[in-house]
């Protein structure tokens with residue numbers, strides 16, 4: 001987030017500072033380590049870390065591992081790597097929600113002793129049945145259980161005396177509240193499940209709505225920024241802060257979640273794709289995860305630029321994925337070196353060029369960056385051009401190579417098309433041409449040559465594999481699908497088209513993993529970090545994004 005920009009969250013913080021409620025802004029980013037971070041989380045963490053930075057404050061990284069199911073250290077490590085990759089740091093303020101289990105338990109006991117919480121023994125089915133509705137309050141037959149009895153039961157719940165579902169601890173708030181979160185919400189439940197850090201130490205676990213405000217308050221967070229679905233939970237957040245003896249009073253502020261067209265931003269959906277091998281892991285280059293975007297070839301700068309452009313608002317909206325693509329295209333246009341690749345090679349022989357000569361042409365590395373300089377690209381009698389740059393029966397206004405026509409080989413000779421030699425099946429075996437050796441790289445005075453095509457020396461070119469990645473889903477709004485359809489029904493069958501036997505410039509054979517290039521006239525590509533000698537298409541050259 002640009003530090004000089006403002007938004008409604010900053011307005012609230014300014015108010016708190018002016019009122020003397022906040023001295024030093026302290027935020028936190030609390031990912032649940034049950035999957036990899038996606039670009040939606042990126043919005044949240046940029047808001048958390050960015051807001052702290054803007055106010056000269058600090059931001060904690062806290063693993064929200066309160067819920068023991070599906071959490072894993074693999075995710076904990078990946079989350080840290082991804083945040084660092086984006087350029088944010090928490091220094092020594094790295095915490096686990098589960099480290100506060102003992103303190104949270106003590107606070108729960110204190111609530112019971114004060115008569116603010118009680119042990120309930122409704123079954124989950126009864127709990128639902130007794131919830132009431134807008135005109136009827138909830139019914140809770142156990143809410144007047146004496147504190148000593150609740151305390152005894154709660155201690156025995158912790159000691160593992162009861163099966164799952166037998167008892168819960170509930171806050172005593174308001175059974176008639178119009179906000180169902182306030183109808184004596186559950187604070188603790190029994191779960192016999194191993195925790196990734198606590199092992200089997202605990203068989204009762206606090207609910208998020210109880211644990212989160214306590215964790216925030218214990219860390220002295222001043223502003224707890226979260227997405228909009230927690231808005232209805234704010235009264236409960238405040239209730240917990242008010243009724244528990246905690247060292248600070250954090251303020252929760254909600255912002256809209258990020259939604260992007262043609263993708264899904266939900267760990268549950270993304271995990272399904274991974275676990276069912278629909279994609280090649282969390283870092284599949286089509287995934288909206290940060291590791292997927294990184295492997296695809298997105299730069300941190302382009303992602304931060306995107307987050308900056310979408311802004312922070314309170315209203316949910318759908319952002320065009322074209323904007324994300326636009327951001328990386330713009331970044332790579334400025335920074336990526338140009339190289340030549342021929343995706344559909346056909347052989348072209350220059351009849352009037354000597355057999356064993358190699359000549360080197362200087363080609364500009366990046367027209368947008370003079371400091372990037374030039375490189376030498378070898379030229380020989382036999383070259384490859386792209387099949388799409390030749391048409392035997394050319395459509396109107398076809399300025400590439402055609403029978404009898406002339407074309408410029410990029411930064412090299414002008415060639416004129418001669419004989420076309422076919423294979424038995426009628427496909428083109430080779431095209432014979434003559435080069436204007438006199439004019440060379442200069443401009444002829446007697447005629448105009450309109451088209452320029454790229455080429456590679458057949459002798460020096462190397463082979464590679466290219467994967468033409470595209471959007472993962474065909475449907476724009478993946479949040480609004482017909483009821484009888486699943487999101488899986490909308491997978492784009494063309495989202496990863498592998499092209500083998502691509503010819504690449506010799507220098508590309510030494511490209512580092514993750515290095516990015518513009519393949520001239522084709523698009524932006526990144527050397528894959530997993531598969532050898534493979535280049536991933538980040539994005540095409542053509543910008544489809546239209547600002548609204």
Ligand code: ATP
Pocket residue numbers: 030031032033039040041043044045064225226227256257258259265266267268
């Ligand atoms: P998911 O639905 O993908 O599982 P989550 O909200 O359960 O997401 P958490 O790990 O709990 O995932 O999220 C950490 C933080 O990121 C939370 O503050 C959450 O509000 C925020 N967040 C998650 N998804 C988005 C999104 N699409 N846009 C903005 N913020 C998000």
Ligand code: MG
Pocket residue numbers: 032
């Ligand atoms: Mg969550």
